Amino acid sequence: MSNQECGGWRLSEQEEEEDEDDEKDEEPKVCQVCGDRATGYHFNAMTCEGCKGFFRRAMKRPVKFSCPFQNACLITKSNRRQCQACRLRKCKEIGMLKELIMSDEEVEKRRRLIKVKRTQLEPVILTPQQEGIIQELLEAQRKTFDLTFSCFKQFRPIDRTLAPMVMHVPPDSGFGGSDDCPSSSSSSSLSSDEVGRNDRKFSMLPHVADLSTYMIQQIIDFAKILPSFRELAIEDQISLLKGATFEVCQIRFNMLFNEKTGKWECGPLTYCMDDAARAGFQRHLLDPLMKFHYTLRNLQLNESEYVLMQAMSLFSPDRPGVMQHAVVDRLQETFALTLKTYIDTQRMSPEKHLLYPRIMACLTEMRTMNEEYTKQLLQIQDIQPDVTPLMMEVVRKDI
Known part of the structure; x- marks a missing residue:
């Protein structure tokens, strides 16, 4: 299956940094979860850094969230922390995918590779x-x-x-x-x-x-x-x-x-x-x-x-x-x-x-x-x- 499906991007964390640079040159995007300024496509959806981190943490936790109201809370930038259940529901509704979340081992491996690449690009000099x-x-x-x-x-x-x-x-x-x-x-x-x-x-x-x-x-x-x-x-x-x-x-x-x-x-x-x-x-x-x-x-x-x-x-x-x-x-x-x-x-x-x-x-x-x-x-x-x-x-x- 390709990274493009149904006219939308399915991005892993490995691709996010490159896309974030491209986004800087375009007009500001809006997070599809809370309406804050989006930084790029995260886990297959346009979101801000806050909702990106929330979705990753929520998917890795065994805890199930519950809404104290009627599971119909309107999620905004100011109240997005008040109802985790509805915030997670909105994440899923806009297409954020759990399988695109990298494991801790994969994240660490990626960081090491980035560090090696940066070292290779930098000229070697005596300090x-x-x-x-x-x-x-x-x-x-x-x-x-x-x-x-x-x-x-x-x-x-x-x-x-x-x-x-x-x-x-x-x-x-x-x-x-x-x-x-x-x-x-x-x-x-x-x-x-x-x-x-x-x-x-x-x-x-x-x-x-x-x-x-x-x-x-x-x-x-x-x-x-x-x-x-x-x-x-x-x-x-x-x-x-x-x-x-x-x-x-x-x-x-x-x-x-x-x-x-x-x-x-x-x-x-x-x-x-x-x-x-x-x-x-x-x-x-x-x-x-x-x-x-x-x-x-x-x-x-x-x-x-x-x-x-x-x-x-x-x-x-x-x-x-x-x-x-x-x-x-x-x-x-x-x-x-x-x-x-x-x-x-x-x-x-x-x-x-x-x-x-x-x-x-x-x-x-x-x-x-x-x-x-x-x-x-x-x-x-x-x-x-x-x-x-x-x-x-x-x-x-x-x-």
């Missing part, structure tokens, strides 16, 4: 609040991440005399070693006799421990600059830092990763994955970690995208020990929405819609590596005493 968030993160980053690595001269020296425990070159990486990170297939692993002679002493562990401690301190300083972080309970601050330090550290190091050479260029110093192997870390961590750095670096993120990614990692509500779960969840959602909006407004590539989910995939991948890092660091600590107290405080959940 002043989002721009402020980005600037706040960038300032905190620049105050706490020394790209020149001038302080590295204070660390215990690099010692690459010991061959790496394992080789860590992912397939098709294009990286086969370097002068700064000497390794060869013949010396890619230590025999049990060599391990015994060296007493499992990992040559790069002292320097890597100093490097890691330095990075942890910078990340703590980064978090403390952010007002949203400082406002959290101290217990939650500790839980978030313990959970995110490894991940934020890797995001920062990725900014220095040269995907052509497979090395991290840190000011005057250069590192490769074999250095981590010389510090005692094993391939269960280093192989996926190397793949992660190639994957993330190939996304070609800029500084704003990197710091927003760090903030999303830091403000993770599901870290062990977090109490203000809802607060942290809202903060993470704010950073995530800011990142997505930034990508939508600043990226010009036709494939920009793929960038946000790829960043999310990298964040998810780091969660698995985070657990393996904790496991391996605790194993290294059992063998060598060079792991610093701050490193252990981060990974031990009982501290």
